[in-house]
Amino acid sequence: MLLPSTIAVDGPAGSGKSAVSFAVAKRIGYLFVDTGAFYRAVTLLALEENIDVHNAEAVTTLARRAQLDMTPDLAADGRQYTLLADGRDITLDIHAPQVDANVSAVAANPGVRAALLDAQRSIAARGNVIMAGRDIATVVLPDADIKIYIDASLDQRAERRYQQRLKNGEPADLDEIREGLRKRDETDSQRDVAPLLRTPDAVYLDTSDLTLEQAIDSFYQTLKR
Ligand code: DC
Numbered sequence: 001m002l003l004p005s006t007i008a009v010d011g012p013a014g015s016g017k018s019a020v021s022f023a024v025a026k027r028i029g030y031l032f033v034d035t036g037a038f039y040r041a042v043t044l045l046a047l048e049e050n051i052d053v054h055n056a057e058a059v060t061t062l063a064r065r066a067q068l069d070m071t072p073d074l075a076a077d078g079r080q081y082t083l084l085a086d087g088r089d090i091t092l093d094i095h096a097p098q099v100d101a102n103v104s105a106v107a108a109n110p111g112v113r114a115a116l117l118d119a120q121r122s123i124a125a126r127g128n129v130i131m132a133g134r135d136i137a138t139v140v141l142p143d144a145d146i147k148i149y150i151d152a153s154l155d156q157r158a159e160r161r162y163q164q165r166l167k168n169g170e171p172a173d174l175d176e177i178r179e180g181l182r183k184r185d186e187t188d189s190q191r192d193v194a195p196l197l198r199t200p201d202a203v204y205l206d207t208s209d210l211t212l213e214q215a216i217d218s219f220y221q222t223l224k225r
Contacts, residue, residue: 003028003223004145005127006016008136011150012185012196014157014206015109016215017132020150022080023216024223033123034063035133035140038116041068041108045085046106047098049206053105056194060163068119100180107134113193137193137202138201147202150215157181194218 004170007030011017018034026034042063043053051058066085073082083091093099094164106112124131131140137147152160158178165172188196198204203222207215 006144007130008144008147009132015152017150021130021132030128033131043103044105054100063112063115108191110193134196149198149202152208
């Protein structure tokens, strides 16, 4: 059976889009590209270099200069890909709470988005790819073979993040996580450039009441239609 070659996935933070996209990509032998990782990488580098994330010009320069490379290499730590910045493995560092708290400001910077766009499009041009983010259907791959919008209620998304943190042995406060997600959704959906949008041509997949396995299966069935 012929599956769609370019698969665009969008949705809010914690909706399960990365976990589901990763699992389906593995099942069908596609490359999974988590575009949020690129925005997180620029945020991490800015924090490391003491660059103010609200200084649009300085962060844009950083995004243009950074040599970011995403490879499908896995390790025993549960990663879905390996992300290198100038050859350094930053895959785990980009999920630090400090990056969570600052990444929306970086992602709202048009200069940063422009700097990362070409790289994302050239990866997708190779085909057989599931690319996940916020603006994949609207900006990065408007001509994708299929567009899927993955959603889940705020409470469910907060609960999942909370459980994930506990599992990793990290400190976690459910109310704080929920408030962090709510704020990030608000910024990501209301920003001027490439806001998170559910387009009419996207298949809608609500994972609130689904287990991970059920969500993976539902995604996969969508591709076969
Ligand atoms: O999916 P994530 O939580 O790792 O994304 C991190 C941030 O990057 C999030 O605040 C939204 C932003 N982002 C974006 O603006 N565009 C994308 N294509 C992917 C992520």
